[in-house]
Amino acid sequence: MIYLDHAAATPVADKVLTAMKPYFAAEFFNPSSPYLPAKKVAAEYETTKGAIAHAIGAKASDIVITAGATEANNLAFTAAEGGILYLETEHDSVRRVAESLGGESIKVLPSGLVDLKDLREKITDETEMISISLANNELGTIQPLAEVAEIIRETKLDRMKRGIKKQLLLHSDASQALNLLDINVARLGVDLLTLNAAKVYGPKGVGALYVSHDARLHPLVAGGGQEKGLRSGTENVPGVIGFAVAIDEAKKHLKSNRAKYKEMRQILLSELADYELINRKHALDNFVVLCYDGLDAERLVFLLEAKEVYVATGAACAASKGVRSHVLSAIGLPESKIAGSLRLSLGELNDVDQIHTAARIINEVIKSEKDRIDG
Amino acid sequence: MAKTVYVGMSGGVDSSVAALLLVEQGYEVVGVYMKNWSEDLPGMKCPWAEDLADAKRVAVKLGIDFEVWDFEQEYKEKVVEYMLTEFRKGNTPNPDIMCNQEIKFKLFYEKAMAAGADFIATGHYARVKDGQLMRAVDENKDQTYFLYRISEEALAHTLFPIGEMKKPEVKKLAEKHGLHNAYKKESMGVCFVGEVGMKDFLKEYIETEPGEIREMESERVLGYHEGVIFYTIGQRHGLYLSGVTGEVNDGMPYYVVKKDIKNNIVYVSKNLNSDQLWTKELQLKECLFRLGGFRSAAARELAPAARGDGPAGRDPERDKHSSISVRLRHRAPLIPATFDGEKLRFEKEIKRPASGQSAVLYDGEICLGGGIII
Numbered sequence: 001m002i003y004l005d006h007a008a009a010t011p012v013a014d015k016v017l018t019a020m021k022p023y024f025a026a027e028f029f030n031p032s033s034p035y036l037p038a039k040k041v042a043a044e045y046e047t048t049k050g051a052i053a054h055a056i057g058a059k060a061s062d063i064v065i066t067a068g069a070t071e072a073n074n075l076a077f078t079a080a081e082g083g084i085l086y087l088e089t090e091h092d093s094v095r096r097v098a099e100s101l102g103g104e105s106i107k108v109l110p111s112g113l114v115d116l117k118d119l120r121e122k123i124t125d126e127t128e129m130i131s132i133s134l135a136n137n138e139l140g141t142i143q144p145l146a147e148v149a150e151i152i153r154e155t156k157l158d159r160m161k162r163g164i165k166k167q168l169l170l171h172s173d174a175s176q177a178l179n180l181l182d183i184n185v186a187r188l189g190v191d192l193l194t195l196n197a198a199k200v201y202g203p204k205g206v207g208a209l210y211v212s213h214d215a216r217l218h219p220l221v222a223g224g225g226q227e228k229g230l231r232s233g234t235e236n237v238p239g240v241i242g243f244a245v246a247i248d249e250a251k252k253h254l255k256s257n258r259a260k261y262k263e264m265r266q267i268l269l270s271e272l273a274d275y276e277l278i279n280r281k282h283a284l285d286n287f288v289v290l291c292y293d294g295l296d297a298e299r300l301v302f303l304l305e306a307k308e309v310y311v312a313t314g315a316a317c318a319a320s321k322g323v324r325s326h327v328l329s330a331i332g333l334p335e336s337k338i339a340g341s342l343r344l345s346l347g348e349l350n351d352v353d354q355i356h357t358a359a360r361i362i363n364e365v366i367k368s369e370k371d372r373i374d375g
Numbered sequence: 376m377a378k379t380v381y382v383g384m385s386g387g388v389d390s391s392v393a394a395l396l397l398v399e400q401g402y403e404v405v406g407v408y409m410k411n412w413s414e415d416l417p418g419m420k421c422p423w424a425e426d427l428a429d430a431k432r433v434a435v436k437l438g439i440d441f442e443v444w445d446f447e448q449e450y451k452e453k454v455v456e457y458m459l460t461e462f463r464k465g466n467t468p469n470p471d472i473m474c475n476q477e478i479k480f481k482l483f484y485e486k487a488m489a490a491g492a493d494f495i496a497t498g499h500y501a502r503v504k505d506g507q508l509m510r511a512v513d514e515n516k517d518q519t520y521f522l523y524r525i526s527e528e529a530l531a532h533t534l535f536p537i538g539e540m541k542k543p544e545v546k547k548l549a550e551k552h553g554l555h556n557a558y559k560k561e562s563m564g565v566c567f568v569g570e571v572g573m574k575d576f577l578k579e580y581i582e583t584e585p586g587e588i589r590e591m592e593s594e595r596v597l598g599y600h601e602g603v604i605f606y607t608i609g610q611r612h613g614l615y616l617s618g619v620t621g622e623v624n625d626g627m628p629y630y631v632v633k634k635d636i637k638n639n640i641v642y643v644s645k646n647l648n649s650d651q652l653w654t655k656e657l658q659l660k661e662c663l664f665r666l667g668g669f670r671s672a673a674a675r676e677l678a679p680a681a682r683g684d685g686p687a688g689r690d691p692e693r694d695k696h697s698s699i700s701v702r703l704r705h706r707a708p709l710i711p712a713t714f715d716g717e718k719l720r721f722e723k724e725i726k727r728p729a730s731g732q733s734a735v736l737y738d739g740e741i742c743l744g745g746g747i748i749i
Contacts, residue, residue, distance in 0.1 A: 299435045299441070302436065306435075
């Protein structure tokens with residue numbers, strides 16, 4: 001198997017699994033229970049949350065653990081009553097919520113980067129929250145969040161001068177970026193940041209939302225009042241333990257990973273034939289988005305699947321719903337090119353030899369598909 | 376040059392194997408997914424995108440072209456609207472029969488022929504011989520009940536590649552060729568209604584008023600219903616009578632014997648011998664027969680020697696006594712009957728089928744056609 005879809009899911013790392021295991025049975029206690037063994041688990045849970053927070057330059061008390069990034073994104077939007085701006089290429093878990101709250105979308109440039117001019121024009125005195133992912137899930141495009149934060153700072157200053165008190169928060173979904181970018185909430189200038197364990201070799205169904213002191217959230221899940229009342233439900237102790245180990249590993253190998261993926265990406269780009277590279281610049285090193293104009297990417301996925309090479313079309317979700325990628329249309333790709341686009345995302349399951357093999361197999365499949373069409 | 380076949384592929388194992396067989400038989404094959412319905416219902420996600428992907432994966436595996444033809448608008452107009460209208464009238468229509476008549480063997484057929492097809496094909500269990508629709512080899516799976524209304528012309532250009540096979544063989548062949556559809560859960564019932572069931576579907580689309588359930592003989596009010604259209608004659612489950620399901624006092628069940636649409640009343644009876652439940656006759660409407668239909672059967676049956684000299688097939692006297700067998704539901708047993716062009720007559724009393732259902736007529740293995748029960 002050659003798995004080139006790490007943006008969709010990653011396998012849980014051995015270290016992560018080992019760390020999680022004791023908390024399923026031996027250390028099964030409910031952190032809210034009054035006796036010592038439970039209190040011990042509660043303490044470990046808090047310490048571990050601290051480690052997760054620390055990895056992004058925050059404190060344990062700034063973090064709300066959720067059941068995945070989708071929930072974290074949903075929770076983030078409870079900070080605003082309206083006046084929402086969101087990037088048009090956001091993941092559905094941002095886009096759908098923002099739309100339902102009457103949000104307005106910000107355009108991207110053909111490069112996939114946020115159109116800062118459009119952003120400036122759309123910010124009004126009513127704007128309360130801006131949501132722009134750190135790295136896009138289909139293209140890997142890394143957004144210039146610091147520049148966005150600067151625009152926000154200027155806007156706030158201007159508002160203060162004019163005596164306007166409205167909040168202006170920056171939310172970013174960093175699900176895809178955690179193991180490739182050094183994330184620091186202060187440096188990014190975000191008020192809300194979504195993290196996802198499942199994309200960094202941690203367990204699925206575990207996410208976190210960083211919340212600055214400027215943001216006031218409202219719980220989506222009421223109950224026992226866990227996570228400072230913002231997310232009720234017995235704590236997912238093994239999930240959080242696993243998440244912390246996964247983040248730690250990601251941090252440790254940030255530089256070596258980037259170098260490794262850069263090399264692999266280069267191999268693909270030089271050995272593959274007859275493609276157009278869609279995410280030429282500003283992308284995460286492990287994202288390679290290719291277009292084979294005139295071919296049907298879904299057919300390619302099935303042909304590659306038969307050779308145990310697993311890739312995605314524009315977006316895994318989009319393909320299974322039978323809807324064309326909104327991200328690829330946002331960057332101005334015509335219908336035929338969207339239909340012919342493949343996303344390869346590299347990760348731990350890959351080595352250089354595999355990448356050479358993958359390039360050969362993809363080339364063969366492309367050739368056979370072209371022959372079929374011509375014949 | 377190889378003949379071209381457009382095969383309807385639903386993503387299920389039957390149509391996948393149909394496509395496989397056509398490829399093996401040397402046809403130039405084009406797979407088509409007919410997108411007829413994509414709306415989700417409360418509690419049910421329409422699986423069309425997954426089905427499409429399943430169909431496409433097979434097409435890619437077989438190395439054939441694959442297209443998606445969108446018939447949603449037409450399906451809504453011709454099949455769903457028809458169904459809702461009939462239910463509103465108190466009838467129990469069969470949308471699958473309508474789908475075959477109007478969509479698969481009309482629109483799909485016409486579009487395929489216009490695209491250069493020599494034949495169309497589907498994964499139905501049925502056969503065609505000398506232009507006649509024939510029951511499938513797998514008696515248990517035979518789908519001619521759903522196909523009886525397709526036109527002579529479409530049938531003449533239709534292939535049913537799996538009609539000679541039994542279902543287990545079809546599955547085995549799929550497995551042998553690594554078609555993942557072999558393991559797919561079989562879809563049951565009307566495709567767009569799916570697992571939520573017809574009642575829940577109708578609730579979404581038809582406004583109903585609650586009304587009385589009365590005893591047929593005494594006019595006594597025994598309980599209340601959610602809408603007459605949800606009930607069928609002969610039904611005994613799902614009746615809420617004085618808080619007791621399907622029975623009152625003596626433990627004998629009540630049966631629905633009459634639906635008064637106008638006054639919104641459902642009539643029930645304990646009398647299993649009620650005339651409303653049994654009949655020896657059925658009146659049919661909108662009959663459709665191919666290739667001379669039941670008349671040719673009559674000719675064969677009664678006057679084999681006379682055939683060929685004179686208008687034997689059109690002798691009204693013979694037609695009156697045309698003896699055939701009838702199927703009143705998919706997979707129901709064949710019942711011997713005679714037919715005069717309008718009325719079916721049975722030797723013994725049969726349970727009265729719901730109006731709007733189809734009676735399909737057979738002469739041996741040949742599916743002659745049929746009509747809709749009044």
